[in-house]
Amino acid sequence: MSTFAELLLNGISMGSVYALIALGFVVIFRATEVVNFAHASLLLAGGYVTASLHDDIGFWPALLAGIAGAALVGAAVEFLVMRRARGSDHSVLAIVTIGVDILLTTELTRRLGTDVLALGDPWGDAVLTLGPISLAHTRIAAFVAAALLITAFLLAFRYTTWGVAMRAAAESPETAALMGVRLGRVSLGAWAVAGGLAAVAAVFLTVFPTPGLERATSLAALKAFPAAILGGLDSTTGALVGGLVVGVTESLATGYQSDLTFMGRGLGDLAPYLVMVAILLVRPAGLFGTKELARV
Amino acid sequence: MTTIDGPASTIDAHAVPALHVDHLTVRFAGLLALDDVTFTVDPGTVHALIGPNGAGKSTCFNVLSGVYRATSGSVRFGEHELTGMPPHRIAGLGVARIFQNLALPPHATVEDSLLLGRHRLTRTGFVAAGLRLPSAAREERRHRARVREIAEFVGLEGLLGRPAGSLPYGQQKLAELARALCMEPRLLLLDEPVAGMTADERRRVAAVIAGVRDSLGISIVLVEHDMGVVMRLADTVTVLDFGRLIADGAPSDVQNDPEVVRAYLGEEATP
Amino acid sequence: MSDVLADTVAKPRRTLRQPHARTYAAAAGTLLLLALPFYVDRFWLLAGLFAMAAAIGAIGINLLTGATGQLSMGHAFFLAVGAYSYCVFAAEGGDGLTGLGLPTWLAAVLATLVAGVAGGLFSPIAGRLRGPYLGIATIALIFIGQHVLFNARELTGGFNGRDVPPLSLFGLTFDDSELLVANVPFGSAEKLWYAGLVLLLGCALFARGVLRGRPGRAMNAIRDHRIAAGVIGVPVARYRAAVFVLSSMYAGLAGVLLALVFQRTVPDYFGITLSLEYLAMIVIGGLGSVSGAVIGAAFVSLLPQLLTRYSDALPLVSAPGTGGIAPGEASRYLYGAAVVAVVLFLPGGLVRVAARRRVARNPGEER
Numbered sequence: 001m002s003t004f005a006e007l008l009l010n011g012i013s014m015g016s017v018y019a020l021i022a023l024g025f026v027v028i029f030r031a032t033e034v035v036n037f038a039h040a041s042l043l044l045a046g047g048y049v050t051a052s053l054h055d056d057i058g059f060w061p062a063l064l065a066g067i068a069g070a071a072l073v074g075a076a077v078e079f080l081v082m083r084r085a086r087g088s089d090h091s092v093l094a095i096v097t098i099g100v101d102i103l104l105t106t107e108l109t110r111r112l113g114t115d116v117l118a119l120g121d122p123w124g125d126a127v128l129t130l131g132p133i134s135l136a137h138t139r140i141a142a143f144v145a146a147a148l149l150i151t152a153f154l155l156a157f158r159y160t161t162w163g164v165a166m167r168a169a170a171e172s173p174e175t176a177a178l179m180g181v182r183l184g185r186v187s188l189g190a191w192a193v194a195g196g197l198a199a200v201a202a203v204f205l206t207v208f209p210t211p212g213l214e215r216a217t218s219l220a221a222l223k224a225f226p227a228a229i230l231g232g233l234d235s236t237t238g239a240l241v242g243g244l245v246v247g248v249t250e251s252l253a254t255g256y257q258s259d260l261t262f263m264g265r266g267l268g269d270l271a272p273y274l275v276m277v278a279i280l281l282v283r284p285a286g287l288f289g290t291k292e293l294a295r296v
Numbered sequence: 297m298t299t300i301d302g303p304a305s306t307i308d309a310h311a312v313p314a315l316h317v318d319h320l321t322v323r324f325a326g327l328l329a330l331d332d333v334t335f336t337v338d339p340g341t342v343h344a345l346i347g348p349n350g351a352g353k354s355t356c357f358n359v360l361s362g363v364y365r366a367t368s369g370s371v372r373f374g375e376h377e378l379t380g381m382p383p384h385r386i387a388g389l390g391v392a393r394i395f396q397n398l399a400l401p402p403h404a405t406v407e408d409s410l411l412l413g414r415h416r417l418t419r420t421g422f423v424a425a426g427l428r429l430p431s432a433a434r435e436e437r438r439h440r441a442r443v444r445e446i447a448e449f450v451g452l453e454g455l456l457g458r459p460a461g462s463l464p465y466g467q468q469k470l471a472e473l474a475r476a477l478c479m480e481p482r483l484l485l486l487d488e489p490v491a492g493m494t495a496d497e498r499r500r501v502a503a504v505i506a507g508v509r510d511s512l513g514i515s516i517v518l519v520e521h522d523m524g525v526v527m528r529l530a531d532t533v534t535v536l537d538f539g540r541l542i543a544d545g546a547p548s549d550v551q552n553d554p555e556v557v558r559a560y561l562g563e564e565a566t567p
Numbered sequence: 568m569s570d571v572l573a574d575t576v577a578k579p580r581r582t583l584r585q586p587h588a589r590t591y592a593a594a595a596g597t598l599l600l601l602a603l604p605f606y607v608d609r610f611w612l613l614a615g616l617f618a619m620a621a622a623i624g625a626i627g628i629n630l631l632t633g634a635t636g637q638l639s640m641g642h643a644f645f646l647a648v649g650a651y652s653y654c655v656f657a658a659e660g661g662d663g664l665t666g667l668g669l670p671t672w673l674a675a676v677l678a679t680l681v682a683g684v685a686g687g688l689f690s691p692i693a694g695r696l697r698g699p700y701l702g703i704a705t706i707a708l709i710f711i712g713q714h715v716l717f718n719a720r721e722l723t724g725g726f727n728g729r730d731v732p733p734l735s736l737f738g739l740t741f742d743d744s745e746l747l748v749a750n751v752p753f754g755s756a757e758k759l760w761y762a763g764l765v766l767l768l769g770c771a772l773f774a775r776g777v778l779r780g781r782p783g784r785a786m787n788a789i790r791d792h793r794i795a796a797g798v799i800g801v802p803v804a805r806y807r808a809a810v811f812v813l814s815s816m817y818a819g820l821a822g823v824l825l826a827l828v829f830q831r832t833v834p835d836y837f838g839i840t841l842s843l844e845y846l847a848m849i850v851i852g853g854l855g856s857v858s859g860a861v862i863g864a865a866f867v868s869l870l871p872q873l874l875t876r877y878s879d880a881l882p883l884v885s886a887p888g889t890g891g892i893a894p895g896e897a898s899r900y901l902y903g904a905a906v907v908a909v910v911l912f913l914p915g916g917l918v919r920v921a922a923r924r925r926v927a928r929n930p931g932e933e934r
Binding site for chain 3 (some may be wrong): 361362365382383384386387388389392395399401402404406409411412413415416418420421424425426427428432435436475479
């Protein structure tokens with residue numbers, strides 16, 4: 001069915017964007033064992049910078065500014081808050097990120113108000129039609145951008161000094177520190193990278209066919225959380241797979257909603273969470289997460 | 297070496313069965329932590345488990361207390377098969393354990409930490425506790441009294457009201473030992489009970505352990521690096537190296553076993 | 568040391584000792600609370616009631632997150648279950664909305680139980696997931712809740728929400744029908760005030776009993792050393808599930824009280840922001856402590872009311888609608904910052920600051 005193929009492709013494209021967000025989330029978790037509930041607001045911050053500047057300096061410079069901005073915000077959060085809270089209980093660290101999220105979100109939603117901002121992207125509402133399937137250019141660009149960034153990131157993770165340092169710190173912070181890895185730099189790097197990736201994702205969450213950047217964008221970004229969880233919170237592969245699962249589920253559920261009206265409207269938003277819960281029932285640590293290896 | 301009179305035992309010494317570890321193998325993602333280990337802990341004896349670092353001693357304890365799953369083999373305590381049982385049920389059978397890295401709640405008082413050890417022996421649930429029913433208060437009173445007895449036996453009675461985290465390391469370890477005893481165990485697994493202690497503290501703990509064996513008749517498995525303590529206390533010694541059992545017998549025999557010497561000191565360089 | 572032991576052994580003994588300053592303060596506080604409806608205007612009573620409901624909810628999430636270490640973002644879901652179940656049980660049906668017309672006190676009890684059952688249904692998952700996995704899995708509950716609230720129009724009234732039938736107990740209806748007590752007209756807020764105080768007191772005492780007793784010790788062990796807790800004999804998964812149910816019942820009851828105070832339930836209220844507010848409350852007040860939960864709840868819930876009321880006198884804050892920072896936003900800035908400040912500079916929350924000089928005596932409950 002052309003509808004199915006179209007839905008699938010759209011799902012994969014959005015899924016790759018979710019994967020981008022989830023990847024940043026997982027990087028922070030692996031490097032610092034912190035669940036970053038402020039991630040959605042990092043994304044909103046990056047998007048906001050891009051949206052505010054594109055009129056003055058053009059889309060691409062604005063995008064770079066957005067990436068830099070979000071990376072800075074992430075780094076600032078790490079430096080000013082997370083670093084000083086290190087050593088607290090994990091729930092406490094998670095709740096501190098909630099505090100940061102409340103602060104960032106309040107500030108950003110206040111500035112946004114009820115506005116819907118355009119991001120000035122170059123793809124506009126162009127659509128590519130291949131036989132029975134039509135795919136928006138923005139969706140194709142999303143997939144390409146996400147694929148490139150994710151590949152670049154994974155290569156860096158595996159082969160650069162920074163990547164190795166990050167993985168070492170994730171395995172065993174004490175040992176890594178003893179081996180000369182600057183844990184502070186690793187965390188700072190992780191938060192900055194996560195911010196940058198989120199800023200790119202912000203673009204693709206707010207271009208055609210969505211109306212633009214608005215308050216509700218952070219709710220859309222929230223979907224990266226189930227993506228990261230169902231893939232396994234400490235697995236980068238999991239973030240990718242999770243993102244795709246969420247994207248495809250959402251797309252199919254929204255697409256077939258009209259056939260499933262008994263389930264009510266808005267199923268597309270709910271379906272990824274249901275899938276996450278189902279997966280967690282069977283694999284409590286996500287698909288690729290490390291199962292507890294108890295060390296007492 | 298002096299022994300200390302134990303608290304009046306609530307355990308029937310004849311009820312302590314032997315612990316049979318049979319062909320126990322534990323494999324983690326390619327690493328063979330325990331390789332076909334077999335030994336028996338006779339009831340009422342102190343059985344030491346020694347070996348160089350990484351030999352698999354803590355892994356063995358983790359399997360015995362249900363924290364790790366065995367890849368193959370069996371652990372039988374009396375008529376119960378311990379492999380595959382969740383930790384709290386193993387605790388229910390009377391297996392108590394102290395941890396290498398302390399597991400005392402940082403802010404709770406020593407008395408309340410010890411009271412946690414009475415968990416499987418008490419029954420107050422949420423409703424009884426929340427409504428502060430008289431049965432809950434009575435049960436708590438009774439068990440606090442018992443905890444105090446055990447604290448006295450171990451030598452901590454003066455410290456019961458202090459937050460557990462504020463005690464010096466040696467006394468925290470003693471508190472952990474007391475907590476394990478509060479479980480009224482039939483089998484006690486002691487993971488490096490004297491590590492990090494001063495000579496005096498070591499003597500004290502060794503005396504407590506001997507007292508426990510003599511007056512309570514429970515089986516004790518001891519992982520320890522301090523050879524003095526091991527040789528004095530142990531009835532049997534099992535030696536592990538790289539996950540394999542290389543010696544098993546009376547302390548004096550094991551001490552002179554060439555395999556054991558080689559494991560600890562390495563091969564003699566041939567000129 | 569001996570009086571410490573005596574103290575912990577049997578509560579009645581406490582009366583033999585000289586009552587401290589703390590007891591006098593508590594007595595004075597209680598009298599003040601009982602007398603407030605006679606003197607204070609409706610705005611403050613509503614704010615206070617709102618704080619009481621929040622406190623009950625906060626005590627619940629504290630049992631789960633503060634004492635047992637299980638992060639849950641799903642608290643708002645159970646609040647919604649409580650609030651809406653009460654409406655369904657207590658309302659007279661009609662007008663497209665389901666209602667069973669049960670006596671309202673029964674509806675309140677049932678609504679709390681339904682919240683507990685809902686918690687029970689999720690508890691097998693709650694029992695098995697650790698830390699961050701549970702936190703995010705509970706976000707699913709919020710979305711499920713929102714979905715049901717917006718779509719199950721017969722039960723919930725959809726996005727419009729439902730009217731809340733006022734409570735009536737012993738023939739007295741807690742609504743605005745006037746009742747004169749000592750020449751002071753008692754409307755719904757005044758009457759609910761006492762009901763709220765009784766409920767809060769009951770909930771707080773129950774939670775304290777749990778935390779100071781055997782379950783509290785087990786819960787703290789699960790939080791501090793999960794594996795060691797199992798080895799000591801605590802059935803970890805079962806306790807986690809049980810605490811999840813207990814905390815959802817607290818949330819359900821808080822939801823009922825909130826519904827009674829607002830007299831209307833709307834789905835928008837029960838979103839993820841509400842869950843985040845409850846987590847902020849317990850961190851600010853102090854994790855693991857009942858009094859901490861109450862203090863944190865009062866702080867977070869009264870802040871927007873205070874700011875709204877005094878927005879003219881305060882710089883920066885302006886009345887909602889005009890430019891500048893709205894009171895709602897200002898209060899969010901404040902408690903968001905408070906969360907960060909407490910974690911960085913005042914670990915243990917406001918309660919720990921107040922109790923710095925006292926030796927920790929009752930460890931089932933952190934001080």
